[in-house]
Amino acid sequence: EVVLTQSPGTLSLSPGERASLSCRTSQSVSSSYLAWYQQKPGQAPRFLMYAASSRATGVPDRFSGSGSGTDFNLTISRLEPEDFAVYYCHQYGYSPYTFGQGTKLAIK
Amino acid sequence: QVRLQESGPGLVKPSQTLSLTCSVSGDSISSGGYYWTWIRQPPGKGLEWIGYIYYSGNTHYNPSLKSRLSISEDTSKNQFSLKLTSVTAADTAVYYCAAPKRGFSYGYVYWGQGTPVTVSS
Numbered sequence: 001e002v003v004l005t006q007s008p009g010t011l012s013l014s015p016g017e018r019a020s021l022s023c024r025t026s027q028s029v030s031s032s033y034l035a036w037y038q039q040k041p042g043q044a045p046r047f048l049m050y051a052a053s054s055r056a057t058g059v060p061d062r063f064s065g066s067g068s069g070t071d072f073n074l075t076i077s078r079l080e081p082e083d084f085a086v087y088y089c090h091q092y093g094y095s096p097y098t099f100g101q102g103t104k105l106a107i108k
Numbered sequence: 109q110v111r112l113q114e115s116g117p118g119l120v121k122p123s124q125t126l127s128l129t130c131s132v133s134g135d136s137i138s139s140g141g142y143y144w145t146w147i148r149q150p151p152g153k154g155l156e157w158i159g160y161i162y163y164s165g166n167t168h169y170n171p172s173l174k175s176r177l178s179i180s181e182d183t184s185k186n187q188f189s190l191k192l193t194s195v196t197a198a199d200t201a202v203y204y205c206a207a208p209k210r211g212f213s214y215g216y217v218y219w220g221q222g223t224p225v226t227v228s229s
Contacts, residue, residue, distance in 0.1 A: 001171075033214070035214060035215060037155075037216075044204055044206075044219035044220065044221060044222055045155065045204075045216070045219065047215050047216055047217050050214060050215045056215065056217065057217075088154060088155055090155075092213070092214040095168065095170075095171075096157055096170040096171060096172065097157040098157065099154050099155040099156070099157070100154065101153075101154045102154050
């Protein structure tokens with residue numbers, strides 16, 4: 001199965017700063033099949049990005065995605081208080097579909 | 109707007125069968141085009157894709173669970189269900205039902221609130 005490795009495990013930043021989250025896949029994944037989710041404590045995940053760089057409906061444009069092959073990134077240009085959460089990358093190009101272990105974005 | 113709601117026992121004994129149901133509102137399961145999915149999350153850990161049912165009963169399972177897993181649908185009740193046999197402590201998790209928009213197999217925009225299941229004697 002395709003293993004997704006996210007880094008860093010925890011990222012401590014302040015509101016207003018820029019966040020860069022990384023997702024590396026164990027084999028090349030088409031950018032068409034890479035997504036990102038946001039999860040807050042006690043809540044179900046929220047769909048953020050698909051096809052590596054396309055925002056889901058209602059996602060603010062401070063969120064952007066990029067990457068190809070085995071390296072993908074999620075960038076939040078200017079952190080808002082509601083952005084502090086855990087972020088998961090997800091590949092749906094190969095079965096079984098898999099998720100990364102998550103990056104926790106914490107308030108500094 | 110599709111809404112999903114999981115239900116089932118919160119405690120299951122080892123070696124027994126875990127059975128969960130996801131009730132769908134806002135659209136009909138029999139209308140087709142949805143990939144009705146189960147995803148789980150062990151305590152303090154990440155997400156694991158379990159499998160889905162789509163297009164009148166076709167299923168696709170995670171190979172790691174396939175020998176113990178069954179996902180089915182009940183169109184009369186507008187529900188889909190998960191059965192996982194021979195459970196162990198490793199199956200302890202919050203179980204979510206989820207679905208993408210109609211016609212898409214990816215991008216889970218619809219989620220239940222999650223139901224915690226503990227496997228313990």
